[in-house]
Amino acid sequence: MILSEAEQQAVWLSLVVATRSVALSLPLAVAVAWVLARRNFPGKTLVDALVHLPLVLPPVVIGYLLLLSLGARGPIGGWLESTFGLRLVFTSLGASVATAVMSFPLMVRAIRLSIEAIDPGLEAAARSLGARRFDRFVSITLPLMLPGVLAGMVIAFAASLGEFGAVITFVSNIPGETQTLPLAIYSALQTPDGDSIALRLATLSFMLALGGLVLSEWLARRVKRRYGRG
């Protein structure tokens, strides 16, 4: 299957947007997952609900909220543009932000589960051996939650590749800038005789998803073998 330039562009853009999206959300997701798994504080339920909001709200609503807050005249968007000259609306970076928000709860869930599976006794043991808080996190908690982090990254990456509603609402559908695979498929379906293009793009999506699943399975097995579980 030889790809046309437009198709290559859509695939490449999707990969770039999804990669950036995972890179954006990962540090925050690890922090939030750790807090939710290991800390008790007033308002924890509220934070938990807030994190899960993108999972239950229509993606278009999320896109609209992003537009309101991060748009050129939004409170955060305006500040970003005047301070850093950073523009999110109608840019591929904005697309990454939209997909990061949408895939955030999936990533947090996967990481949180892996943190909850770690025996807190191991951290207590590390403490008695002289490891301070950050040291413990880096030397014990982080390596042990690695399987969950990897799983969360793969899920978030896949979700980012497929995100449609939030992206098209926030950054529109500009070929070469914000037109990822699902948006390209949508556009193809809107044009007369676009059926075959849509089918080719759908096949591409299918192959990317399959590749992602195989990769994550392989990684999970490697980690399991290393830790001797399963």
Add this chain to the structure above:
Amino acid sequence: MIEVDLVVTHVHHRQHRAAPSPTNAAIRIETSFRAVTPGVVSLFGRSGAGKSSLVLAIAGLLRPQSGRIVIDGEVLFDSGRGIDLPAERRRTGVVFQDGRLFPHLDVRRNLEYGLVRARRAGGGASISLPVVSGVLGLEPLLARAPWTLSGGERQRVALGRALLAQPRLLLLDEPLAALDDERKAEVLHYLQQVRDEFRVPMIHVSHSIDEVARLATFVVQIDGGRTLAAAPLTAFPRPLVDAGATAFDPGTIIAGQLVAVEGPAGGAGPEVLVVEAGGFGWPPVRFRVAAGAGALPFALGDRLRLRVRPEDVLLASEPWPQGQGSACFEGVVAAGAGDDASSPGSVWSSGRRLVAGGLALRAAAGFSPAALVGEAWRGGEPAHALVTRCELLGREPMAY
């Protein structure tokens, strides 16, 4: 000196947040003892008595309600003065019941975990990896992953890891409880080695009398959240029968010096050790004990620990024929708790002690040599004891 005065309340809840059950009650436990270092303090009591909570409190992993912990002059906790050293700065090496080896690190890196951090924190690292792996036999395991180790090996690695963190105090929380009998004996042997080689003060939690008898220099008996008794093992107040099934009765622990090694009677078989114990104005008593098979790990002059069980002590008013049993000697019957001299026809009640040469041997009820039936013993009466057999428990940790 280990000084511990603690009140700990601990709501014990199972890990992984199982459904709340009625057993999630708060335990309140009080203890107070002073023990000389180096030495092994054994916290002894039935399972679930809150002994482990005490260990966690001493390690700084559980905040006590109030109290004071001072190890060799270093204050780790003092609620009165607002001192609460965080666990990572207490230098208390903990060996947990389940080992708690880090699953993502191999044995060598597990062992080095505390060592590296102790070096980084400054202060010399006098306990080195080669020495520890030599004493604990860890060399063949260094490259292995924790999940490939047997239970006994895992506990040995956990012990080595705690030692290498250069602790001022080693805390052993039922380190043998998860092992089968054979592994228990193996790890116990290593614990004795560690006690005698590294001379790090230890606090050891156990519900096994045998373990305590072999390891301890000082015993703290805990039951129902209270400390029933705290005393050096050889001076432990006995009998302590009121604690029911958990009464601490290891028999009589005797420390003595190896003065002679006799060949076996028939030429073959294990050698017999002659251990001399006593003093205190009475002639010393010589105990004869089988050395067990294998090469003798002891030299003349070594201090050894023996145990005499109550059922192996017979009393008579006439001297026993010489050369019988393990030892015979003369003494005075001491009045002790549980004595009931007035009960007619009894041999004697349990708790009757014979004191001689600074030794207090307890003679048990339940046997009836002809000479003794119907005889009632009163405190202060002279008597002749025959120790029919005694058991070698290993080396006696140095005098304190």
